[in-house]
Amino acid sequence: MTTSYGAANTALLKDPKIQFPTFRGLRSSNSLALTRPLHSVSVPSSNLSLIRAVATPAKPDTASQTKRSKVEIFKEQSNFIRYPLNEEILTDAPNINEAATQLIKFHGSYQQYNRDDRGQRNYSFMLRTKNPCGKVSNKLYLTMDDLADQFGIGTLRLTTRQTFQLHGVLKKDLKTVMSTIIKNMGSTLGACGDLNRNVLAPAAPLKRKDYLFAQQTADNIAALLAPQSGFYYDVWVDGERVISAEPPEVVKARNDNSHGTNFPDSPEPIYGTQFLPRKFKIAVTVPTDNSVDILTNDIGVVVVSDDEGEPQGFNIYVGGGMGRTHRLETTFARLGEPLGYVPKEDILYAVKAIVVTQRENGRRDDRKYSRMKYLISSWGIEKFRSVVEQYYGKKFEPFRELPEWEFRSYLGWHEQGDGSLFCGLHVDNGRIGGKMKKTLREIIEKHDLSIRLTPNQNIILCDIRKAWKRPITTALAQAGLLQPRFVDPLNITAMACPAFPLCPLAITEAERGIPDIIKRVRAVFEKVGLRYYESVVIRVTGCPNGCARPYMAELGLVGDGPNSYQVWLGGKPNQTSLARSFMDKVKVQDLEKVLEPLFYHWKRRRQSKESFGEFTIRMGFEKLKELVDKWEGPVLLASSRYNLKLFADKETYEAVHELAKLQNKNAHQLAMEVIRNFVASQQNGKGE
Ligand code: HEM
Ligand code: SF4
Structure with missing residues (x-):
């Protein structure tokens, strides 16, 4: 077994005045082997001018750190995420053992079973791709489309993190499917597991300097934090590496150890044997464009440009995250907060410093508290910043002022800026199947289109010649892929996680339940006299993990029992405020009892242009609860429904x-x- 050595402490030693006798770096059960003695290092005085950050506080030596979760032990004993997965995938059993189940996540897959089936468990695997900025080549799209039919359940799922999910792959087919994806320049490496997940960036293929720079930065961050030890290629393509060349600045930033960030002799210079304490999420965007839900990420990076539109640097937010546990108030969803600004040439070093701070200090004893948001909450942003600065080797500059965020969907037809068009298509819950799947494939294949996936489970067809607009629009409409003005506005911003039947953690329905919920919300809108073009952001999940980011919705429904939901209110249409829990255990059949009074009073009492989310915040939950409790039905306006009969050939x-x-x-x-x-x-x- 290969073991890497804790290397993170040397940054702290660069300042000769600072001594850290108790800081032990990354722990392991075999902590003697994983830490090394500290000694002072003298630093050339030229470096001292850079390192002005305050001393890093010692990591408290508490019992909670010596206790480690089971997953930490699986990682440590896995020879960099290989064993026992490499053996388990070869057995005749339809499933893999507990350790391999944890490890396969790092390879981008989850073991699942169909919860609709009674009796014996029917195991299958979900595969998630990694597509920074949601970029998908023509070849990869066609490959995924084929694989869904040949080895999956016949549908493709577009996810909230700009990736594909392929459900229902059997163990015996895993190697074929994985190797096919790899050979077609796709990857699932690190799409799940305790490492950096898919890096988000605005999906629009706009040929604008700031967008291109954001997308290039997302690509570089994804490359910087990709695992290096080759476990993925060893397990799925017998060691053959199929990767494209990396930009030299990425390789340089990864190998740089001038501030003690790296495990210098390890095959995983940034992750070591233990990888990160938990999943890690990064998004990059440009000012105003919040198509990426920037504040829900561990790190949110925003391009800052000068007056000529030339990118100069980045604002960085840290500490966002959605997951929580019901009835455990110490777990919570959290918004990212400003960390500071860095010049553009420093972004990879700053990101690495943040990742290393979490690697060294995030909790590894209890996975419920392992996300970086808990570290920042317990330390406070000042202390967190000062520790990151030690690894970065510089002070952060003050956060630059940014304009208001807006939600951008990119649906419909747009100019790319290079003479071609792109067309964003709304896909209900990201599920592509049946006629829609067939038609999309035909169009993408015929015109050799490339694709972008959005963080809202939608798809963008790119590089379309103007002459193709009309035939493509017609073909899409015939397959139910309507232009956005023909889709219910409630549906356009709605999202649901997959939940039943395949998610093992689902408490109740989400994807299968949301079509009916939207219809009922529409009916309530009609009943209380809200206009058709008015809308609220609705997000539904089957459990509190929050895979469809319900805590940012104006109306979030979070499964808290069979057929029942916690109702969350107070998110905003531009995804900049955190919703709060309004009511528990609302049975799905009783939703109208809560929604009718809320929407009725929004209609009657809102201020000019006040969104539903803003209205619920202004009114306060106490008042809203009173309105719900006293509700006796709307005072119906003179008939709000008029008969419009339709006859057609x-x-x-x-x-x-x-x-x-x-x-x-x-x-x-x-x-x-x-x-x-x-x-x-x-x-x-x-x-x-
Ligand atoms: C502790 C457990 C989990 C937590 C805290 C969690 C949290 C999240 C969050 C916050 C997202 C939103 C994407 C983003 O990062 O922006 C996400 C995405 C997703 N997660 Fe999870 N997740 C968990 C477990 C699972 C499991 C067990 C499954 C299914 C096997 C799953 C399936 C998904 C899917 C399918 C997406 C994409 C969502 C979509 O497009 O509908 N997650 N997860
Ligand atoms: S929110 Fe819960 S139910 Fe939905 S996919 Fe995530 S883990 Fe499963």
Whole structure:
């Protein structure tokens, strides 16, 4: 077994005045072997001008640190995430053992079983790709599309982190599927597990300096923090490495150990044997564009440009994260907060310093508290910043002022800025199947299009010639992929996690339940007189882990029992405030009892342009609860429903009926939706 040695302390020793007798760095059960004695190092005086950060506080030597979670032991004994997975995938059993189940996450897969099936467990594997900025080549899209049919459940799932998920792969097929993805320039390495996950960046293929710079930075951060020890290629393609060349600045930043960040003799210079205490998430964006839910990430990086639009550096947020546990108030969702600004050439070093601070100090005894948000909460941002500065070797500059954030969906047709067009398509809950899947494949293959996946489970077709716009629009519409003005606005921003039947942690439905929930919210809107184009951000998850980021929604529903949800209120349409828990254990069939009074009073009492989220914050939960408790139904306005009968020829009727079926609606519902959206867009001056 290879063991790497704790290396993180040398940064702290660069200042000869500072001594840390009790700081022991990364712990292990075999802590003698994993730490090394500290000695003072003299530093050339030229370096001292750089290192002005305050002393790093010693890591308290408490019992909680010597206790380690089981996963820490699996990692340590795995020879860098190989053993026993390499043996377990070869056995005849349909599943793998506990240690391998933990390790396979680092390879981008989860073992699952179908919870709808009674009796014996039917095991399968979910594979998640890693696509920084959501970029997917034409070849990789077609490969994933094929694999879903040949080895999966026939659908592709676009996720909230700009990746694909392939569900239902059997153990005996894993190696074929993995190696096919790798050979087609895809990867699942590090899509799950205790390391840096997929790096988000705005998906729009805009040829603008700041967007391109954000996307290039996301690519570089992803490369910087990719595992190096080769376990992935050893297990799935017998050691053959299929990777593209890395930019030299990435290699340099990874190998740089001038501030004691690295394990110099380890095959994993940044991660060592123990990797990170928990998952780690990074997003990069440009000012105003919050398509990436920037504040929900461990690190949020924002490009800062000068007056000529030339990128100069980055603002950095730290400490966001969604996951929590019901009835455990010490666990919580948290928004990222400002850490500081760095010049552009320093970004990889600053990111590495933050990652190393978490590697060394994040809790490894209890995985419920291992995310970096808990470290920052317990230390406070000042102390956290001063420790990061030791590894970075410089002080952070003050955070630059930023304009307001906006949510951008990129749906519909847009100019890329290079003569080509892109087309963003709304996909309900990111699930691509049936006719939609077939049509998308045909269009992507025929026109050799590349793809981007958005952090809202949607897809963008890129590099489209203007002449193709009309035929592509028609083909898409025939497959139920409508232009955004024909999709219910409630649906456009709604998200649900997969939950049942495959997620082992689901307490109740999410993806399968949300279509009905949206229909019912729409019906409540109609009943209380809200207009069709008005909307609220709805997100539903099957448990408190928050995979569809429900704690940022204006209306978040978080499964807290069979067919029941905790209701969260107070997020904003631009995803900049954290929702709070409003009510527990609301049975799904009783949702109207809560939603009707809330939407009715929003309609009646809101201030000009006040979103539902802002309204719920201003009113306060006590007042809102009183309104819900006293609710006796809306004072109905003079009929808010007028009869609009529709007659169509047989062909049109059948076509609408087919389209409606694709969207889980009836023909009348779809026809009304299209009419309403059309009228609304004309009224808004957006008609074509
Ligand atoms: C402690 C356990 C877990 C936590 C705290 C957690 C948390 C999260 C969060 C916050 C996201 C949002 C993506 C983002 O980072 O922006 C996410 C995504 C996701 N997670 Fe989890 N997760 C957990 C376990 C699982 C499990 C067991 C599964 C299923 C096997 C799962 C499936 C997913 C999926 C499918 C996505 C993408 C969501 C989508 O597009 O619907 N997660 N996870
Ligand atoms: S939120 Fe819970 S139920 Fe939904 S996918 Fe994540 S872990 Fe599963």
